[in-house]
Amino acid sequence: MRAWVVDSPGPVRTGPLVLTDRPLPEPGPGEVRVRVRCCGVCRTDLHLAEGDLAPRAPRITPGHEVVGVVDALGSAVTRLGIGQRVGVAWLGGADGSCRFCREGRENLCLAPTFTGWDVHGGYAQACVADERFVYVLPDGLDDDQAAPLLCAGIIGYRALRTASVPPGGSLGVYGFGGSAHLTAQLALRQGLRVHVLTRGSHNRALAAELGCDSVGGPTDSPPELLDGAILFAPAGELVPVALGALGRGGTLAVAGIWLSDIPPLNYQADLFNERVLRSVTANTRADGEEFLRLAQRLDVRAVDVRDDRLDRDR
Ligand SMILES: [Zn+2]
Numbered sequence: 001m002r003a004w005v006v007d008s009p010g011p012v013r014t015g016p017l018v019l020t021d022r023p024l025p026e027p028g029p030g031e032v033r034v035r036v037r038c039c040g041v042c043r044t045d046l047h048l049a050e051g052d053l054a055p056r057a058p059r060i061t062p063g064h065e066v067v068g069v070v071d072a073l074g075s076a077v078t079r080l081g082i083g084q085r086v087g088v089a090w091l092g093g094a095d096g097s098c099r100f101c102r103e104g105r106e107n108l109c110l111a112p113t114f115t116g117w118d119v120h121g122g123y124a125q126a127c128v129a130d131e132r133f134v135y136v137l138p139d140g141l142d143d144d145q146a147a148p149l150l151c152a153g154i155i156g157y158r159a160l161r162t163a164s165v166p167p168g169g170s171l172g173v174y175g176f177g178g179s180a181h182l183t184a185q186l187a188l189r190q191g192l193r194v195h196v197l198t199r200g201s202h203n204r205a206l207a208a209e210l211g212c213d214s215v216g217g218p219t220d221s222p223p224e225l226l227d228g229a230i231l232f233a234p235a236g237e238l239v240p241v242a243l244g245a246l247g248r249g250g251t252l253a254v255a256g257i258w259l260s261d262i263p264p265l266n267y268q269a270d271l272f273n274e275r276v277l278r279s280v281t282a283n284t285r286a287d288g289e290e291f292l293r294l295a296q297r298l299d300v301r302a303v304d305v306r307d308d309r310l311d312r313d314r
C-alpha cells in the first residue's frame with residue numbers, strides 16, 4: 001500500500017513527508033484494520049513533520065483524523081465488525097492501569113499511544129487501531145465532514161470545557177483555524193458570546209460569517225471582559241495578552257500540543273484575581289463520544305479555513 005512517512009523532519013518546504021510503499025498492515029489481537037477513505041490534516045501533523053515535536057518512532061506515518069471502513073479483524077475483537085465506518089483519532093491507546101486511567105483521566109495516561117506519532121496513522125491507504133479507541137461514526141455525517149471533528153473538533157471541545165465559561169458567558173478565541181472555527185460554532189449554539197482575536201483576514205471574515213459576536217486582531221481588546229478564553233494559536237506571546245483580557249476568576253485554556261515560549265508573566269497584571277492558566281492535553285474517549293454527538297445535534301460543520309501563516313507570508 002502507499003503511505004506517507006516523515007523522513008527527515010524540517011520545514012514543510014523541504015519536503016519532510018515522503019511517499020513510500022509498505023505491506024498492508026495486519027491487525028494484532030484487539031486491533032482492526034481500517035481502509036482509509038480520508039484523513040484530515042491537523043496542526044500537530046505539521047509540528048511532527050517540521051520537527052517541533054520530537055519523533056517517537058522512525059519514518060512514522062502521520063494522520064490522526066482518519067475516516068475509513070473496517071476491513072480486517074485481529075483476534076479477540078468483539079466490538080467492531082467488517083464494513084463498519086469508523087474514525088481513528090489522536091489517542092490510540094492508554095494502559096488502563098495507571099493512576100490517571102483509573103481516575104477516568106486517560107488523556108493524562110502515563111503510557112499512552114498516539115496515532116501518527118507512536119503508531120502509523122492515516123496518511124496511508126490503511127492503518128491498524130485498537131478497537132477500544134476507535135469511534136463508530138454516526139450515519140448522516142459525510143466522510144470529509146467527520147474527519148476534522150476527530151481531532152480539531154474533539155480537542156476544541158475539551159478546551160471549551162476547560163475554559164469553564166458559565167452559561168450565557170463570554171468566550172475569547174485566540175487564533176481561528178481548524179479547531180477554533182468548530183469550537184466557536186459549538187460555543188455560539190450553546191448560547192455563549194464569542195469574541196475572536198486573530199490575524200488572518202480570510203479567517204476573520206469566516207469568524208464574522210459564522211456569527212461570532214466580535215472579531216479583532218490578536219492583541220486587540222475584546223469588547224467585554226472574558227469569562228474564559230482559548231488560545232489556539234501556538235504563540236506563547238499571546239498568553240499574557242489573553243490573560244489580560246480575562247475578567248476575575250477567568251480561565252485561559254491553551255489548546256495546542258506545542259507553544260512557543262511564554263514571556264515572563266507579572267503576577268499582579270497577568271494572574272491575580274484568581275485567573276487560571278491551563279493546558280489541554282489530548283482527550284478521553286468520553287470527550288470524543290460526547291463531542292461527536294453534540295456536533296451532529298448542533299450541526300457543527302467544518303468549512304475552508306486557512307493557515308494564518310499564509311496571510312503573514314504574503
Ligand atoms: Zn494510563
Ligand SMILES: [Zn+2]
Pocket residue numbers: 042043044045064090151152
Ligand atoms: Zn490533532
